[in-house]
Amino acid sequence: MTGTDASLPDGVERRELDGDDRLCTRGPPEYGEPTDGEWRAWDARRSKLGGMLELGMDTGLSGGETVLYLGAANGTTVSHVADFAGPTYAVEFSPRPVRDLLDACEPRSNLFPLLKDARRPETYAHVVEAGCDVLVQDVATRGQADVAVENRRFLADDGRLLLAVKARSEDVAAAPDAVFDDVLADLESTYEVLETRPLDRFHEDHLGVVATPR
Amino acid sequence: MTTDDATDADAAGADPRAWFAVGDDESPTDRVRNGTADAPADWPTLAVESGFADDEDDYYAALREATLAATRAEVNERERADDRQLLHAVRAMDDAERVANELAERVSEWAGTLFPDAGTGVEGCRELAERDPDGPAEERVVSLATRVAELDREADELEAFIESRAPVAAPNLAAMAGPVLAARLISLAGGLETLAKKPSGTLQVLGAEDALFAHLRGHGSSPKHGVIYTHEYVRGTRPEDRGSASRALAGKLTIGARIDHYSGDYRPELEAELDERMRTIRARAGDDGGDPE
Numbered sequence: 156m157t158g159t160d161a162s163l164p165d166g167v168e169r170r171e172l173d174g175d176d177r178l179c180t181r182g183p184p185e186y187g188e189p190t191d192g193e194w195r196a197w198d199a200r201r202s203k204l205g206g207m208l209e210l211g212m213d214t215g216l217s218g219g220e221t222v223l224y225l226g227a228a229n230g231t232t233v234s235h236v237a238d239f240a241g242p243t244y245a246v247e248f249s250p251r252p253v254r255d256l257l258d259a260c261e262p263r264s265n266l267f268p269l270l271k272d273a274r275r276p277e278t279y280a281h282v283v284e285a286g287c288d289v290l291v292q293d294v295a296t297r298g299q300a301d302v303a304v305e306n307r308r309f310l311a312d313d314g315r316l317l318l319a320v321k322a323r324s325e326d327v328a329a330a331p332d333a334v335f336d337d338v339l340a341d342l343e344s345t346y347e348v349l350e351t352r353p354l355d356r357f358h359e360d361h362l363g364v365v366a367t368p369r
Numbered sequence: 370m371t372t373d374d375a376t377d378a379d380a381a382g383a384d385p386r387a388w389f390a391v392g393d394d395e396s397p398t399d400r401v402r403n404g405t406a407d408a409p410a411d412w413p414t415l416a417v418e419s420g421f422a423d424d425e426d427d428y429y430a431a432l433r434e435a436t437l438a439a440t441r442a443e444v445n446e447r448e449r450a451d452d453r454q455l456l457h458a459v460r461a462m463d464d465a466e467r468v469a470n471e472l473a474e475r476v477s478e479w480a481g482t483l484f485p486d487a488g489t490g491v492e493g494c495r496e497l498a499e500r501d502p503d504g505p506a507e508e509r510v511v512s513l514a515t516r517v518a519e520l521d522r523e524a525d526e527l528e529a530f531i532e533s534r535a536p537v538a539a540p541n542l543a544a545m546a547g548p549v550l551a552a553r554l555i556s557l558a559g560g561l562e563t564l565a566k567k568p569s570g571t572l573q574v575l576g577a578e579d580a581l582f583a584h585l586r587g588h589g590s591s592p593k594h595g596v597i598y599t600h601e602y603v604r605g606t607r608p609e610d611r612g613s614a615s616r617a618l619a620g621k622l623t624i625g626a627r628i629d630h631y632s633g634d635y636r637p638e639l640e641a642e643l644d645e646r647m648r649t650i651r652a653r654a655g656d657d658g659g660d661p662e
Contacts, residue, residue, distance in 0.1 A: 228634060242429055249540070250447040251633020257441055265429065267436040269401075270443045281406035282388045282436065284413055295636055309409050327641040 162211050165218030166239030172196050178209055180238035183262045186231055199357045202232040203293050203319035206357035212350055212365055215315045216240075220288035223309050225273040225302065226295070228252045230259030236291065237266040244283045248272045273302050276309070286311040293319045300341030303366075307345050310368055316346055318364040319354065331360045338362075345369060387412055388435065389421045397431070401439035452538050452561035455531060459552035462527035469520040476514050483507050491521045540635040541625035545618075545643055546600060553596050554622065565623075565630035572626070573597065573619035597622070602647050607654045617646045 163169070163178075170179045172189050178197040189196045199209040207214060219241045227233040227245035229252040237243040237259075245260070246269045247253050253270050260266045271279040273294050287309045294302055299320055310316065320338050322331035339348060346366035354361040384390060386406035389397055413428045422428035473491045480487035480497055483506060488496050497514035500507075528549060535548035539561055542551040557575040558564035564572065574581050576596030584591045594603050594615040606614040621643040628636060 229632075242432075249634045250444045250537070253440060253444050257437065257444070260433075260437060264433060267432055268440040269436060270440045270447075277405050277407055280409040281386050281404040282401055282412070282432070283409050285409040285411055295634065295638075297637060323638040323641075324636075327638045328645055 162213055163208060164214075164216035164220075164239050167197070167208065167216075167218075167235075168194070170194055178205060180235045182234065182238035185234045185259045186229075197235045198231075202235065203354060203358055203361060203363065204232050204291055204317060205235065206354045206361075207317065207319070207352070207363040207365075209357065210352055210354070210363070212352050212363055214317055214365055216289065216317075221284065221286070222289045222291060223283055223287045223306065224291045225306060226293040227256055227268070228293075229255035232291075232293070233266065234259040234263070237263045240289070241265060242284075243267065244269060244279075244287075246271050246273050246279060246283075273306065274298070276305050280308065283309055285309060286314075288314050289317060290314065291317045293321075295321050295324045297325055299324065300338045303342060304345045307368055312368055314368060316364070316366040316368075318342075318366065319358070320362040320364060322360040322362070331362075335362045339364070342366060384410060384415055384419075386410075387415060389416050389419075389431070397435040398438040398442065401435050402443055447537055452555050455535055455538055455552040456556045456560065458527050458531050458534070459549065459556045462524050462531065465520050465524040465527060469517050469524060472513065472517045472520070476510060476517055480510050480514070483510055491517060494518050495521070539626065539629040540633070541628050541639055542622060544635065544637070545625050545640050546597070546622055550597065550599055553599075554626070557596060561626065561630050565627045567623070569616075569620045569623040572623050573615050594619075602643075606647075606651060610650055610653055613650050614647065617650060618643065621646075 166180060168179055169176050170191060172179065172191050177189070178199065179191070179194040180197055181193045182195060184190050184195045188198060197205045199205040218239045222236055222240045222243040224233045224236060224243060224245045227247040230245065233243060233245045233256070243266050245256060245266060247256055248271065250270065253268065256268050260268045269279050269282060273292070274296065285308070288311060290303070290306055290310050292299070292303055292306070296302070299318070303316055303318055320335060322334040325334045325338065339351070342348060345368065347369050348364060348366045350365040352363045354363045386404065387410070388400045388404050389412070391397055391400060413425050416422045416428045417424060422431055469491055473494050476494050476497065477487060477489040480493070484497070484500070487493055494514040494517035497511055498518045500511055502508040502511040531552045532548040535543040535551045539551050539555065542554070546554065554572065554575060555561050555564055558567060574592050574595040577592035577594065580589065580592040583589050593612045597603055597615060597618055600618060602618050603611055603615050621639060625639055628634070628639070
């Protein structure tokens with residue numbers, strides 16, 4: 156697990172940090188993560204997309220993409236995304252975490268914060284451009300498949316959906332595998348699922364999904 | 370917006386839905402906040418074509434400025450709907466209700482001497498307020514009754530205000546406790562931060578201070594619940610299980626208050642866990658005490 160890795164986009168590297176091999180991006184630190192010069196560690200335990208990359212999922216990311224990120228929260232993951240991607244739209248619904256997100260946007264010229272509800276894409280389609288290369292989704296709400304389907308309109312036909320499904324947001328009582336099956340079934344008509352992998356090593360009861368529009 | 374001049378307003382001619390298609394009394398910041406469109410478009414290209422931006426870099430710089438300003442303004446505005454506002458609103462609501470009832474008693478006592486058919490309470494005042502007074506004494510009574518009816522209406526308005534603001538200031542607490550109880554807990558603790566720092570056992574008996582201190586002085590048993598008694602999960606549970614129910618509810622509300630204060634994101638799974646726990650507690654009573662769901 157050392158050196159450059161074909162599955163990692165340009166701008167994301169594995170580097171030796173504090174004696175450990177860590178995923179890193181280049182940018183100003185945001186949440187007290189360890190740094191090495193201009194590189195900063197991307198903690199897979201705090202980031203579902205980080206976990207997907209750490210597990211070697213084929214995200215199709217190469218660097219420089221236009222990204223729509225749903226569920227940006229306080230900006231931990233989206234700040235890393237903006238470090239290696241192109242124009243990055245960060246949508247988050249709760250005002251309190253957005254305060255931190257604004258701090259992450261301040262030093263980044265390609266990160267655009269939007270205080271909007273990911274379940275209502277019509278409230279930000281006048282801002283977010285069509286034909287995004289990547290749709291990253293990490294929203295803790297019921298109906299995560301619906302959100303992905305509704306936001307299909309922003310994605311280029313050959314774009315990628317990188318989705319972290321949180322089983323407990325759909326139904327705490329149901330078995331996570333049953334929830335994952337339901338979500339994947341709901342995606343079926345709109346997306347072709349390319350790869351799925353449990354993120355349990357970093358995030359309990361989460362499934363990483365890579366898909367492309369049909 | 371219909372002129373052919375190469376102005377910002379002309380961008381509206383290109384596509385009126387775009388955030389940069391600014392009308393007369395709007396800024397791009399307003400448009401980012403309030404605009405809508407069913408489908409996205411290639412906004413960067415349209416912006417350059419319509420002359421809003423010189424090139425793509427210029428467009429993204431303007432976009433960044435507008436989204437940062439819009440989001441910052443909206444966050445500040447939404448956060449002003451904070452716990453202090455709720456605290457004052459719920460106290461004002463209780464005051465308005467209490468004073469309305471107190472005055473209503475005075476009105477019905479007085480009105481009884483002038484109008485033999487006068488009703489009692491706030492309801493009676495509302496009806497009295499409609500009457501045409503005859504003579505100075507009746508004038509005073511009807512006037513006083515009108516104040517009572519108005520005060521009661523104000524209490525309702527305050528409740529509606531709390532219902533709209535609590536889910537923003539404390540989404541998890543409001544979802545589980547209901548907006549009014551959430552506001553009451555915040556008010557009793559003195560703020561969301563102090564509530565978030567209290568142990569669950571304290572939240573459980575907030576509002577039962579008299580009984581708690583009597584217990585601590587050695588009189589009587591410890592209270593099982595304070596103001597959370599008003600919650601359906603406590604009141605609707607059979608008496609022998611109310612201790613467990615209050616404990617479980619207080620535990621989840623404490624976690625909710627902490628998430629609301631420190632993180633602020635809404636986590637529906639918390640509410641689902643509470644529902645699940647209550648189902649278990651109520652199952653002890655068999656079918657008759659079971660969850661109404």
